[in-house]
Amino acid sequence: MTMSPIIGMGAVAATGSGVDELFENLCRGRSGRAELRGFDRTRFRAQHAYEVDNRPVPGQDVPGRATELLLDAVGQAAADAGLGEDLSGIPVLVGTGLRELRSLELWWRDGSPFADSGLHFGTGLRERFNADVTHTFSNACSASLYALALGSDLLHQESEDAPDTVIVAGVDVLTESMYGLLERVHPQPPDRVRPFDRNRTGVLMGDGAAAIVLRRTERDAPQVHGRLRGVAVNCDAYHVTAPSPEGIAEAMRSAHRMAGVKPSDVDLVMLHGTGTLLNDEAEATALADVLGDSASGPLMTAVKSMTGHTSGASGLINLIVGVRALNEGRVPPTVGLDDPVEEAAPFRFVTGEAAAGSGRLNVAQLNAFGFGGINAVAIVEGSR
Secondary structure, eight states, X not given: OOOEEEEEEEEEETTEEXXXXXXXXXXXXXXXXXXXXXXXXXXXXXXXXXXXXXOXXXXXXXXXHHHHHXXXXXXXXXXXXXXXXXXXXXXXXXEESSTTHHHHHHHHHHOOOOOGGGGSHHHHXXXXXXXXXXXXXXXXXXXXXXXXXXXXXXXXXXXXXXXSEEEEEEEEOOOHHHHHHHHTSSSSOXXXXXXXXXXXXXXXXXXXXXXXXXXXXXXXXXXXXXXEEEEEEEEOOOOSSSOOHHHHHHXXXXXXXXXXXXXXXXXXXXXOOOOOTTHHHHHHHHHHHHHGGGTTSSEEXXXXXXXXXXXXXXXXXXXXXXXXXXXXXXXXOOTTOSSBOGGGTTOEEOOSSSOEEOOOOOEEEEEEEETTTEEEEEEEEEOO
């Protein structure tokens, strides 16, 4: 097991900008759900989403919002780690599901000005931070944890050229094409995200970006928020959209082996929890199988109930919220979970409008699963 200290964090989502505001609002059970702001609502059955309200003119969408949110999160994390604004020589790995697809939609339909160089996040990162080593990975909803796995490998490779610091980020914003696709998955259009509830009707998208700074060792670190103990990834290729409980379970077991933990060591599970009819049952089935007799032990929560599905950013948002929860002993609730599905019956969900006073928490498991069976699970410990 090789641990990587987390020395900087940054995040922005519909529920708050900055790690402090985001975490406090989540602990208070505040949802970012609102009526659609950037789209013509008459075109869709669903009428709500979880958007970051940063458009210059309400109801009028603009290109480049994914890049803007990404730069915000990376800037927060870099400042938190004491890196400043010059990131030259520091690899920046970005996980995303859709990149700047929304900008492309606006260019194609409305003629909004947008250069093809803007499709690559490296352009914005170079212009803002002088970042000269950037990589973008499009791995659906598990993208940022895939980037995390690659970042960890990069830090600990046996090479004289291995960096001592890596920034890992994730970002996605709403697009009309994906929003329209997801609202048509079920006969009844979703009106909010209700993970693991029997009466859920599907998923709604959310804007979001998150970034962390990883260091090979804790030497010269301004602070250590937590430690990454391991990240496991796989692709079971079971089905384009239907998840495989077996593939998910194998990713969890691999993460436990890499991190050197047993199921009974896990104090908190940050669930993927999209609120879709297939995903929640598959995740619950896999988790119950892996945890076994310890299934009722860890606290569990699904923050997509307040942030919406932030796709490529969701894994790192889970990590940042999970690390803060470990350090503070407070866990945000799963909002709207009134009647859990049968597969999740053994679980100890945090519910209600206020965060639970949870005592000593040491180890968290972070889940992220994507289309095509792209699974990723990370294990972190706090700094306490």
